[in-house]
Amino acid sequence: MATQPLVELRDVHLSYGRTEVLHGIDIDVPAGQITGLLGPSGHGKTTLVNLIVGALVATSGAITVLGETAPPRKVKPSIGYMPQSDALYDDLTATQNLRFFGSLYGMSRKDMDQAIPTTLETVCLQEEMGRKTVGAFSGGMKRRLSLAIALLHSPRLLVLDEPTVGLDPVHRVRLWTAFRRLAAAGSTLLITTHVMDEAVNCDDLVMIHEGRVIAQGSPAQLIATAGTATLEEAFLDYEARAEAEVHARGETPGDGPAVTGMASAPGTTSTTSPTSTTSPTSRKTKKGKHHA
Amino acid sequence: MRNTFAQAKRIWQQFSHDPRTVVMFIVAPILVLWLFSAMLSTTPGEPRLALVGVPGPVATALDGVAEVTTPALADAESQLASRDIEAIVSMSGTTLTVEVEGTNAGTTARTLAAIQSGLKDMASTQASTMPALDVTYLHGSSSWTGFDYLGPVFIGIFIFVFVFITAGMSLVTERTGGTMERLLVTPIKAWQLVAGYCLGFGVVTIIQAGIVLWASITLIGFPNEGNIAMVILTTFSMAMVSMTLGLLVSGLARTAFQVIQLMILLVVPQILLSGIFDLTNAPTWMKVLSVCFPISHGADALRAVMLRGQGFADIGVNLGILWCFIIAFFALACLSFRSRRTR
Numbered sequence: 001m002a003t004q005p006l007v008e009l010r011d012v013h014l015s016y017g018r019t020e021v022l023h024g025i026d027i028d029v030p031a032g033q034i035t036g037l038l039g040p041s042g043h044g045k046t047t048l049v050n051l052i053v054g055a056l057v058a059t060s061g062a063i064t065v066l067g068e069t070a071p072p073r074k075v076k077p078s079i080g081y082m083p084q085s086d087a088l089y090d091d092l093t094a095t096q097n098l099r100f101f102g103s104l105y106g107m108s109r110k111d112m113d114q115a116i117p118t119t120l121e122t123v124c125l126q127e128e129m130g131r132k133t134v135g136a137f138s139g140g141m142k143r144r145l146s147l148a149i150a151l152l153h154s155p156r157l158l159v160l161d162e163p164t165v166g167l168d169p170v171h172r173v174r175l176w177t178a179f180r181r182l183a184a185a186g187s188t189l190l191i192t193t194h195v196m197d198e199a200v201n202c203d204d205l206v207m208i209h210e211g212r213v214i215a216q217g218s219p220a221q222l223i224a225t226a227g228t229a230t231l232e233e234a235f236l237d238y239e240a241r242a243e244a245e246v247h248a249r250g251e252t253p254g255d256g257p258a259v260t261g262m263a264s265a266p267g268t269t270s271t272t273s274p275t276s277t278t279s280p281t282s283r284k285t286k287k288g289k290h291h292a
Numbered sequence: 293m294r295n296t297f298a299q300a301k302r303i304w305q306q307f308s309h310d311p312r313t314v315v316m317f318i319v320a321p322i323l324v325l326w327l328f329s330a331m332l333s334t335t336p337g338e339p340r341l342a343l344v345g346v347p348g349p350v351a352t353a354l355d356g357v358a359e360v361t362t363p364a365l366a367d368a369e370s371q372l373a374s375r376d377i378e379a380i381v382s383m384s385g386t387t388l389t390v391e392v393e394g395t396n397a398g399t400t401a402r403t404l405a406a407i408q409s410g411l412k413d414m415a416s417t418q419a420s421t422m423p424a425l426d427v428t429y430l431h432g433s434s435s436w437t438g439f440d441y442l443g444p445v446f447i448g449i450f451i452f453v454f455v456f457i458t459a460g461m462s463l464v465t466e467r468t469g470g471t472m473e474r475l476l477v478t479p480i481k482a483w484q485l486v487a488g489y490c491l492g493f494g495v496v497t498i499i500q501a502g503i504v505l506w507a508s509i510t511l512i513g514f515p516n517e518g519n520i521a522m523v524i525l526t527t528f529s530m531a532m533v534s535m536t537l538g539l540l541v542s543g544l545a546r547t548a549f550q551v552i553q554l555m556i557l558l559v560v561p562q563i564l565l566s567g568i569f570d571l572t573n574a575p576t577w578m579k580v581l582s583v584c585f586p587i588s589h590g591a592d593a594l595r596a597v598m599l600r601g602q603g604f605a606d607i608g609v610n611l612g613i614l615w616c617f618i619i620a621f622f623a624l625a626c627l628s629f630r631s632r633r634t635r
Contacts, residue, residue: 054477088471092306092309
């Protein structure tokens with residue numbers, strides 16, 4: 001890769017109280033691509049995303065977002081974030097919601113007049129400009145408006161947490177087409193999902209299991225390395241290996257309390273460039289923060 | 293500043309889409325204050341007096357303001373003891389002696405007020421000298437409080453509670469609805485967020501306070517001796533204390549339920565010590581606590597303006613203290629948001 005990754009995570013740990021939920025994460029999000037965070041619900045995808053956008057602060061480790069050390073401050077206007085919950089003001093109209101967040105991102109009235117129609121078109125909501133408040137919207141419409149808010153200020157980095165959950169297949173396909181178009185235009189997208197059909201559309205995939213990265217690479221590479229027919233089977237294969245590795249170390253998977261500091265619990269990561277041909281299975285166990 | 297204004301504007305837009313809240317904001321305090329005034333002042337219209345040896349002109353004057361009978365002294369005393377009458381009025385020389393039953397402060401106050409207004413009328417219309425008044429108590433003492441004394445305190449308290457609930461719920465709603473997480477990720481700073489809330493709700497509160505005060509004074513009949521602008525300024529200052537405290541609580545609480553719990557903890561003691569109950573004979577720690585509470589200062593200032601017609605010179609200290617609370621709560625509210633963990 002010639003260009004610097006837009007987001008870099010190095011040996012990131014996060015604990016809630018005494019429970020550690022992320023056990024040493026290393027991820028690179030290359031510029032101008034769609035990177036998917038793939039993994040079961042409750043295994044740390046949303047937490048990871050919150051760390052990147054600055055809604056949470058890591059317990060230890062280094063996170064760099066658009067060249068700034070997290071939590072981001074100066075680069076905040078260059079990030080678009082769509083949280084997992086819709087996070088809309090139900091008692092405002094779609095346009096009022098968009099204008100409110102737009103002005104927080106420093107957009108002028110003129111910018112917004114131009115950006116709102118095109119953004120609503122991107123998320124197939126252009127007919128919803130009227131007086132109807134968001135409370136009267138369907139679940140899918142809210143989801144798409146939430147996405148529109150993330151897109152409105154044309155950010156360089158888009159962080160989308162489960163953007164297509166609750167959408168019908170037609171809109172799902174349309175949105176993925178839009179994501180591909182945004183990536184082609186130079187935006188970088190980081191998308192979490194637990195749907196394998198969608199994950200195949202990503203340029204690069206990071207598989208998350210129990211707060212650890214179990215594999216990173218393009219979908220094709222991951223399938224080839226696992227020697228399976230589908231991505232789903234590949235994921236199950238990596239998951240099984242990760243479990244085996246955890247058991248081999250004599251730990252119960254997923255428990256956190258005892259492992260603060262993690263010096264004795266190596267993160268299992270592939271830190272190779274995602275487009276390289278290095279097999280994700282050639283993971284080395286690493287100690288501490290030797291990346292720093 | 294732009295962010296602050298965007299925030300305030302959003303709050304106004306939300307209000308405009310929610311007419312029920314707007315109506316509640318205006319109607320509920322007026323209704324409660326009306327009920328309060330009705331409760332304290334509808335009880336027996338005119339006090340019942342027993343006149344014993346009271347000369348003609350005075351008796352006529354009292355007849356105009358009270359329900360008057362002229363029993364024998366012994367009968368009068370037994371009627372007073374069984375609370376069939378409110379007072380025995382007798383005359384010795386130029387002194388009018390009033391013996392009241394005295395257990396109910398409100399009744400005592402109303403009775404004496406009626407007698408005094410009767411005597412005042414007599415003095416002004418008949419150009420006769422007003423007899424001196426000597427009040428004795430069958431029970432109780434002269435440390436009574438009346439409705440007039442409480443009215444201004446209640447106006448302050450109701451505005452305080454309403455604003456506290458509105459401000460306290462607002463941020464919790466953002467937290468539970470997920471919009472808080474989204475706001476924290478935008479470039480808006482904590483102080484801009486809190487300032488936006490203060491501006492947005494502040495304007496709404498001024499309008500609310502104006503309408504509620506107008507209705508309380510002209511429609512319900514709360515006393516006001518002072519300048520209405522001073523009353524609004526004092527009420528607004530109290531509302532701002534309540535708002536910043538509400539925002540602080542909202543920043544700390546995770547659920548609406550916790551906001552209510554914190555309200556009971558932080559607001560109810562303030563109400564109890566704000567001057568509803570006479571603290572003259574209270575232990576020192578209680579008096580100190582009362583001075584430490586913002587509502588007490590607001591209530592003091594409101595009483596000074598509405599009852600004694602005092603102006604800025606007299607309530608300046610109280611207002612200054614209120615604004616110190618506002619600044620302190622504002623700063624603390626900003627800090628409570630700086631903690632970035634949204635869970």
